Each structure stands twice: as C-alpha cells, then as structure tokens.
Amino acid sequence: MGVFNGCLFSWSFLLAQLVIIIISICVGRRFFSPISDIPGPFVASFTRLWHIRRILKIDQNLKLIRHFVRIAHNEVSVSHPDAVKKLLLAPLHKGSWYKVVTFPDGRFQNPMSATDPKVKNKLSRHLAPGFVLSNMLLSEQAINQTIHSLLGWLSEYAESGKPINLNEYFSFTISDIVGEAIFSKPFGFIKGGKDIGNSVANAEAHSAYIAVAGYFRWLHVLLLANPVVTWLGILPAGYIIDFALRSTKERESNPDARFDALAHWFRMLEQSPDRIQRHEIDSGAFNSVAAGFDTVSSALQAFVYYMIRHSNAWQRVRDEIDAAGLKDGVVSYVDTQRLPFLQACIKETLRIFGPVPMGLPRLAPEGGIIFGNREFPKGTVLSVNAWVMHHSKEIWGSDARQFNPNRWLGNDSIVLEKFLMPFGAGYAACPGQNLAKIELSKITAMLVRDYDIRQVDPSQKWKWNAFFTLAPHSWPCYITKRKRQ
Ligand code: HEM
Numbered sequence: 001m002g003v004f005n006g007c008l009f010s011w012s013f014l015l016a017q018l019v020i021i022i023i024s025i026c027v028g029r030r031f032f033s034p035i036s037d038i039p040g041p042f043v044a045s046f047t048r049l050w051h052i053r054r055i056l057k058i059d060q061n062l063k064l065i066r067h068f069v070r071i072a073h074n075e076v077s078v079s080h081p082d083a084v085k086k087l088l089l090a091p092l093h094k095g096s097w098y099k100v101v102t103f104p105d106g107r108f109q110n111p112m113s114a115t116d117p118k119v120k121n122k123l124s125r126h127l128a129p130g131f132v133l134s135n136m137l138l139s140e141q142a143i144n145q146t147i148h149s150l151l152g153w154l155s156e157y158a159e160s161g162k163p164i165n166l167n168e169y170f171s172f173t174i175s176d177i178v179g180e181a182i183f184s185k186p187f188g189f190i191k192g193g194k195d196i197g198n199s200v201a202n203a204e205a206h207s208a209y210i211a212v213a214g215y216f217r218w219l220h221v222l223l224l225a226n227p228v229v230t231w232l233g234i235l236p237a238g239y240i241i242d243f244a245l246r247s248t249k250e251r252e253s254n255p256d257a258r259f260d261a262l263a264h265w266f267r268m269l270e271q272s273p274d275r276i277q278r279h280e281i282d283s284g285a286f287n288s289v290a291a292g293f294d295t296v297s298s299a300l301q302a303f304v305y306y307m308i309r310h311s312n313a314w315q316r317v318r319d320e321i322d323a324a325g326l327k328d329g330v331v332s333y334v335d336t337q338r339l340p341f342l343q344a345c346i347k348e349t350l351r352i353f354g355p356v357p358m359g360l361p362r363l364a365p366e367g368g369i370i371f372g373n374r375e376f377p378k379g380t381v382l383s384v385n386a387w388v389m390h391h392s393k394e395i396w397g398s399d400a401r402q403f404n405p406n407r408w409l410g411n412d413s414i415v416l417e418k419f420l421m422p423f424g425a426g427y428a429a430c431p432g433q434n435l436a437k438i439e440l441s442k443i444t445a446m447l448v449r450d451y452d453i454r455q456v457d458p459s460q461k462w463k464w465n466a467f468f469t470l471a472p473h474s475w476p477c478y479i480t481k482r483k484r485q
Pocket of ligand 1: 112124178289354356422429433
C-alpha cells in the first residue's frame with residue numbers, strides 16, 4: 001500500500017510539474033513574447049492549433065484581413081503594402097513549414113523544401129532552364145491536342161444538354177498538360193474523360209495533409225517521410241506519382257522525346273553530374289505535377305465563375321478575339337498576348353481568387369524588420385498571404401472585393417502589378433508560372449470564343465476548400481456551343 005501511495009504521489013507530482021511547465025510556456029508565449037501586442041485569436045497566441053483548426057475548417061484565408069494578425073505563437077500574417085517587397089523580394093529564410101515538401105523522404109532537399117535562400121537558389125538553378133517560356137512553348141502542339149480533347153468533351157456535354165462538373169474536366173486537362181510539358185507524356189485523364197486511380201478525387205486530401213503536416217514535420221518524418229519507408233517501398237504512391245516517376249525513368253532512355261523540361265534536366269545531369277543529382281530530377285518532376293495540377297484548374301474555374309457573373313465581360317472578350325481574327329483552331333499563346341482585355345480578366349481572376357490560400361512564411365532577418373512603425377525582431381515568422389493581400393482595400397481601393405478587370409487597363413496598372421502575387425514573388429516564386437499562363441491564356445480564349453456557360457442554378461454560390469490550394473467544387477454548369485452567324 002505504501003509503495004502504491006508512493007507511486008501515485010510521484011505520478012501526481014510529475015503530472016503537476018508537466019501542467020506547470022505547459023502553463024508557463026503558454027503564459028510566456030501569450031504575455032512575454034515580442035509579438036504579444038499583435039492582435040489575433042486568444043488561442044493562437046500560445047499554440048499553432050487555432051491555425052490548424054482554420055485550415056481544416058477551410059477558411060484560413062478569410063480570417064486574416066487585417067494589417068497584422070498573430071496566427072500562432074511565433075507567426076504573424078502580414079498584410080501591408082510593403083509586404084511583397086520586404087518579405088518576398090528580399091532573400092529571407094523561408095519558414096520551417098516548407099521542410100515538409102521533401103521527396104521521397106526527409107533526407108532529400110529540393111528547391112521548395114530548402115529554407116536557406118542560398119541552398120534554394122543553388123538547387124533551383126539546375127531546374128530553372130526547364131521552365132523558361134521558350135522551352136514550355138516547345139510543347140505547344142501537344143498542349144493544343146490536349147485542349148482539343150477538352151473541347152471535345154465540352155461539345156459532347158453541349159449536345160447532350162447534361163450538366164458538367166468543370167472542376168473534373170479542368171483538372172484532367174491540366175494534369176495531362178503538365179505531363180506533356182515535363183515528360184512529353186499525358187497522364188491519360190482527358191482522353192478517357194475520367195479520373196484514374198482516384199487521383200483527382202484524392203488531391204484535396206493530399207492538399208489538407210501537406211498544409212497541416214508542415215507544422216508537425218517530426219511526425220511526418222517519423223511516420224511517412226523516413227528512409228525505412230522509402231527502402232521498404234511501402235508508401236502507396238498513387239497513380240500520379242507512380243506515373244510521373246515511371247515516365248521520368250522511361251524518358252531517361254528515350255533520346256527521341258520532345259525537348260521538354262526533363263530534356264534540360266537530363267542534359268544537365270549528363271554534362272555536369274557534380275551539379276545535379278538524379279533524385280533532384282525526380283523531385284522536380286514530382287513537385288511540378290503536384291504543384292501544377294489543381295492550381296491551374298482552380299484558376300480556370302474562377303475565371304468562368306466570375307466572368308459569367310460579370311455583366312458583359314464574356315461578350316467583351318469574345319468581341320476582342322473576333323476582332324483579332326482568331327477564328328479557327330486552338331488560339332496560339334502568342335496571339336493570346338494580343339488580347340489585352342482577356343489578359344486583364346485573367347489577372348483579375350488570379351487576384352480575386354488566387355489559387356494558393358496559405359501564407360508564405362519568411363523569417364525576420366538579423367536586425368529585425370520594420371513595417372510602418374512596427375518592428376519585428378530577428379527570427380519572427382512573418383507570412384504573406386496572397387488572398388489577404390489581394391483583398392486589401394488599402395491596396396486595391398474600395399472595390400477590392402469585386403471582380404473588376406478594368407482595373408488592369410488603367411494607367412496605374414503597372415503599380416498594381418507590384419501587389420499581384422498569386423505565384424509568390426522573389427527568389428521562391430513559382431517556377432511553373434510560364435506554363436500556368438500558357439494554359440490559362442489558351443484555354444480561357446477557347447472557352448469564351450466557342451462556348452456559352454451558365455450555372456445550373458445561376459443564383460447558387462459555389463463551394464470551395466482552402467487547404468494548400470483552393471479547390472472549388474459543386475457548381476454544375478450547362479454548356480452550349482456558340483451560334484455563329
Ligand atoms: C495558377 C497556377 C499556379 C499558381 C497560382 C501557383 C502558385 C505557386 C506558389 C504561390 C508557390 C510557392 C511560392 C513560395 O513558396 O514562395 C508555387 C511553387 C511551385 N510551383 Fe506553382 N503555381 C501555379 C502553377 C504551377 C505549375 C503549372 C507548375 C508546374 C509546371 C508549378 C510548379 C511549382 C513548383 C515546382 C513550385 C515549388 C518550387 C520552388 O519552391 O522552387 N506551379 N506555386
């Protein structure tokens with residue numbers, strides 16, 4: 001009995017100590033941190049859990065529309081006119097969230113997972129040539145064929161009068177285009193018009209996982225991203241990853257393939273094996289597929305959703321295309337650059353519904369960083385959220401929350417460009433943005449030129465999830481083919 005009481009006493013003592021330690025940490029974070037005065041939800045001032053809850057409640061982007069919001073004990077979301085310049089255009093270290101994006105496991109760094117700008121730049125330098133515009137345009141014929149397949153499906157839906165879920169067909173098309181541009185091979189989604197291996201359906205679960213796992217990297221490494229799992233090969237990679245890795249491997253021994261992104265990377269490996277390693281190439285292919293897939297699909301959907309709600313935007317773009325004489329075939333990328341109103345509508349879409357709703361975290365450098373009269377000490381995690389920046393009335397004016405493509409046609413559009421950051425900005429900006437712009441310009445031009453689209457229930461607001469990317473869903477549409485005189 002005495003021993004039992006002794007045990008109980010020591011357990012209670014340990015528990016009491018643990019509680020005291022936890023309370024002390026919470027009190028310290030809440031009241032004695034250098035960012036204690038920054039407004040934000042009470043729970044966020046001592047734990048990351050508030051932020052995680054908002055990610056899982058899919059409204060993280062809607063909660064931060066203020067200059068500074070403390071979203072976790074160590075992180076402040078910054079929405080300030082200087083945020084892009086001071087946080088993204090400067091070579092600051094990235095927040096530790098990025099470290100989760102390793103592939104195949106935590107031992108291997110890639111440009112996205114590397115948080116030190118010097119390391120990140122070194123890794124990116126090897127992959128960057130594969131993403132340049134002129135290189136991406138070498139795949140334009142193959143991209144046109146994929147767009148043809150999409151248009152075939154749209155015409156079929158138009159004839160049948162059945163409603164279409166654009167989120168599915170756009171995702172199929174975009175995945176196949178990324179496949180063409182990276183390894184000269186489509187995944188095969190759009191031809192069959194169906195999801196393979198539930199890849200598209202499962203993308204949201206992956207997006208939610210990655211958004212949250214970045215804050216619990218130790219758990220991610222312990223359970224999934226560790227050398228034992230890689231060695232045993234027990235992680236079910238899923239169709240998309242399997243296909244990407246298989247195609248990368250096949251592509252290595254196929255010198256006749258197109259001059260795609262992999263062609264650059266393999267050439268680099270052959271010519272300078274000391275500068276790039278094989279796993280970096282796999283990682284480049286994998287990251288491109290993962291990052292390039294639902295982002296563009298989301299933007300395409302947003303284009304349609306906002307354009308059909310705007311009184312005359314659809315017709316105005318159509319008139320512009322007609323006036324440019326672009327009647328037949330899939331419009332070329334070069335021709336889409338001669339359509340200023342279409343480009344204004346695409347920019348406005350990326351502003352009002354930027355596909356990445358997560359903040360991009362950076363660390364305040366040596367000597368701290370100042371916004372207005374507020375100073376943040378070295379090491380504070382400061383994140384810039386495109387959604388929040390894009391909805392700031394201070395930057396965009398009183399109509400910041402309205403879709404207004406005309407804002408891009410005024411004299412101050414060059415100034416506004418500095419605040420448009422759907423692809424991030426600076427050294428870590430999205431390397432796939434050239435491909436994204438090709439896809440968006442060509443596909444939107446084709447939709448507007450040849451089809452009319454309306455929602456089955458025009459008064460219905462769409463639904464979307466906001467994990468790592470914004471994923472609209474549940475807004476079925478009717479399509480009709482344009483009647484030409
Ligand atoms: C509208 C479409 C897209 C948007 C809005 C978008 C946005 C972004 C953003 C915000 C980042 C993170 C930047 C940062 O960490 O500071 C990123 C990274 C990345 N994106 Fe995109 N992206 C799009 C399309 C694409 C496409 C089509 C590809 C592939 C061809 C791609 C490949 C990547 C890769 C590989 C990274 C990580 C690269 C790195 O950190 O070096 N993205 N993207």
